[in-house]
Amino acid sequence: MILVTSNRHKFQEIAAMFHGTGIPLEWRQMKYEEIQEDTTEMISYRSCVEVRKYLHDDFFLEDTGLYVPSLYGFPGPYSSYVNATIGYAGLQRLVEGKDRRAYFKTVISLSMGGSITQFGGILRGEISSKARGTTGFGFDPVFIPEGENLTLAEMEIDLKNRFSHRGRAVSVLIEYLISLEPKR
Ligand code: ITT
Numbered sequence: 001m002i003l004v005t006s007n008r009h010k011f012q013e014i015a016a017m018f019h020g021t022g023i024p025l026e027w028r029q030m031k032y033e034e035i036q037e038d039t040t041e042m043i044s045y046r047s048c049v050e051v052r053k054y055l056h057d058d059f060f061l062e063d064t065g066l067y068v069p070s071l072y073g074f075p076g077p078y079s080s081y082v083n084a085t086i087g088y089a090g091l092q093r094l095v096e097g098k099d100r101r102a103y104f105k106t107v108i109s110l111s112m113g114g115s116i117t118q119f120g121g122i123l124r125g126e127i128s129s130k131a132r133g134t135t136g137f138g139f140d141p142v143f144i145p146e147g148e149n150l151t152l153a154e155m156e157i158d159l160k161n162r163f164s165h166r167g168r169a170v171s172v173l174i175e176y177l178i179s180l181e182p183k184r
Pocket of ligand 1 (some may be wrong): 079
């Protein structure tokens, strides 16, 4: 199965989940045109339609957004841009004095045998006032999952995968792929 992403961290997290499933995972490190849409579902879907124009093997990609309800859902579909511009420190300033609750949403789009199937995962938590940790990427240093004390950047990949947005979406994808295999 091919994973299309330009992001090494995403590949590492997803590869850790495929490990031991018997399904080989190949990383196609490729930056594709991300069509701006209002939802993570639509960005993921439209990106998949774009990539399948030139990649005819089965593959999947995913889009992830960080949603802060007290900021009317911002940055949501603009998470890449916000991360690359004001970064997590800018986001921390925006939530100062506001409800800090936030959630990550990952939507995987699988292109297989002529159709596209989506798998989603959500992780609820809050934006911390202090950045902590050095693992992970993006907004990980300022995101504390519900019921936890550590930020995502203070967790090893396997722990993050156990309950993260991406971990949940990937585990449903893996279940689906296994269900397609001929019964032995
Ligand atoms: P692709 O090539 O797969 O599109 P990307 O890095 O552009 O890689 P996204 O558009 O899905 O990925 O991600 C939007 C932003 O959200 C991205 O810049 C990350 O910084 C951030 N992000 C995504 N997943 C995250 C996670 O698990 N933890 C923290 N930040 C994350």
